[in-house]
Amino acid sequence: MNINISFPPDAMRNLSLEELDARISVAKSRLGDKLLILGHHYQSDEVIRYADHRGDSFGLAKAAAQTDAEYIVFCGVHFMAETADILTSPDQKVFIPDVTAGCSLADCAEIDQVEDAWKIIHALGACRITPITYVNSGADLKAFCGRNGGLVCTSSNAKAAIEWALERSEKLFFFPDQHLGRNTAFKMGIPLDEMVVWDLEKPLGGNTPEDIQKAKIILWDGYCCVHQEFNAAYVKNLRKKDSSINVIIHPECNFELAQTADYMGSTAYIIRVIEESSAGTRWAVATEKNLVNRLKNQYSDKHIEILQSFEPFCETMAKITTVNLCYQLEQLVQGNLINQVVVEEKYCKEALKAVNRMLGLKI
Numbered sequence: 001m002n003i004n005i006s007f008p009p010d011a012m013r014n015l016s017l018e019e020l021d022a023r024i025s026v027a028k029s030r031l032g033d034k035l036l037i038l039g040h041h042y043q044s045d046e047v048i049r050y051a052d053h054r055g056d057s058f059g060l061a062k063a064a065a066q067t068d069a070e071y072i073v074f075c076g077v078h079f080m081a082e083t084a085d086i087l088t089s090p091d092q093k094v095f096i097p098d099v100t101a102g103c104s105l106a107d108c109a110e111i112d113q114v115e116d117a118w119k120i121i122h123a124l125g126a127c128r129i130t131p132i133t134y135v136n137s138g139a140d141l142k143a144f145c146g147r148n149g150g151l152v153c154t155s156s157n158a159k160a161a162i163e164w165a166l167e168r169s170e171k172l173f174f175f176p177d178q179h180l181g182r183n184t185a186f187k188m189g190i191p192l193d194e195m196v197v198w199d200l201e202k203p204l205g206g207n208t209p210e211d212i213q214k215a216k217i218i219l220w221d222g223y224c225c226v227h228q229e230f231n232a233a234y235v236k237n238l239r240k241k242d243s244s245i246n247v248i249i250h251p252e253c254n255f256e257l258a259q260t261a262d263y264m265g266s267t268a269y270i271i272r273v274i275e276e277s278s279a280g281t282r283w284a285v286a287t288e289k290n291l292v293n294r295l296k297n298q299y300s301d302k303h304i305e306i307l308q309s310f311e312p313f314c315e316t317m318a319k320i321t322t323v324n325l326c327y328q329l330e331q332l333v334q335g336n337l338i339n340q341v342v343v344e345e346k347y348c349k350e351a352l353k354a355v356n357r358m359l360g361l362k363i
């Protein structure tokens with residue numbers, strides 16, 4: 001299928017926020033129930049106010065699975081829109097206002113690399129292995145998990161996904177985010193010496209055959225560059241200055257930092273914990289700046305700061321703007337189905353199997 005990729009004309013970039021707001025409101029009302037706008041928590045304030053539903057990756061996947069809307073416009077990154085396409089029926093269409101809004105973590109693992117590693121790991125031992133892919137991955141990797149008895153997970157259900165997989169096999173192959181895999185498994189009581197990292201630049205992923213045979217969890221060497229900006233040394237200094245500070249982090253942060261944190265969980269979890277905390281409590285948050293600043297503005301009765309001296313920022317999430325959202329909606333009003341996200345037919349069925357296993361987890 002040929003996708004019609006289209007960017008807003010230059011003239012639209014000069015529109016004021018008020019003009020864009022008026023045009024987006026008109027387009028939204030023209031599209032009515034036909035349209036559902038989904039917005040991830042890392043979207044800017046200007047964009048997220050147009051979302052009919054905001055959420056973490058898991059919440060947005062569920063919203064996509066439940067809607068009857070014909071057009072789903074995704075304000076987030078590409079893998080999230082792909083997951084929505086996997087979960088919706090063939091007569092529903094998913095769009096992303098900028099098709100180049102990718103994810104550096106999802107880009108860390110390619111299907112050929114994963115398949116090569118899978119073959120090598122199997123050749124080293126006959127035991128059953130379950131693959132788990134973090135939702136931040138391509139549809140081809142989700143399909144790989146579907147056809148090999150595995151599943152997808154998000155940061156809000158990684159524990160349940162690992163439990164599910166360990167009930168069925170002795171070993172897990174977890175990709176692409178090593179940190180989510182390690183932090184979650186360690187919290188579940190799996191020691192670090194039962195985990196190895198698969199470095200694709202090295203033979204056997206940088207391990208001995210015995211290491212791989214012994215390991216319970218094989219972690220892909222992937223990471224999110226935004227969450228690697230946070231570190232444990234910063235926490236140590238902060239705690240010296242502020243003994244009542246609560247440290248809350250996203251599980252894409254590194255292991256050393258996770259050991260110093262008071263709370264760890266998905267973006268929706270971070271919001272919930274801070275929302276439910278008492279007035280006057282103090283919070284240092286390790287996740288993307290748009291979310292932290294929004295929490296800061298929303299809960300002025302609490303002290304909320306970012307866990308760094310600068311503001312880590314997801315450039316790809318920020319590719320969705322009021323300008324390209326407005327353009328996307330106006331094109332849809334005119335019947336121009338631009339920037340549609342279509343998962344290749346050959347991946348859909350198997351990827352859906354892996355996503356549905358996730359949706360069926362008891363959490």
Ligand code: 13P
Binds near residue numbers: 041058136252268
């Ligand atoms: P959540 O599922 O927690 O929203 O995380 C998605 C993500 O990309 C975090 O970097």
Ligand code: SF4
Binds near residue numbers: 105288
């Ligand atoms: Fe991907 Fe990291 Fe951005 Fe999340 S914050 S979308 S993992 S690059």
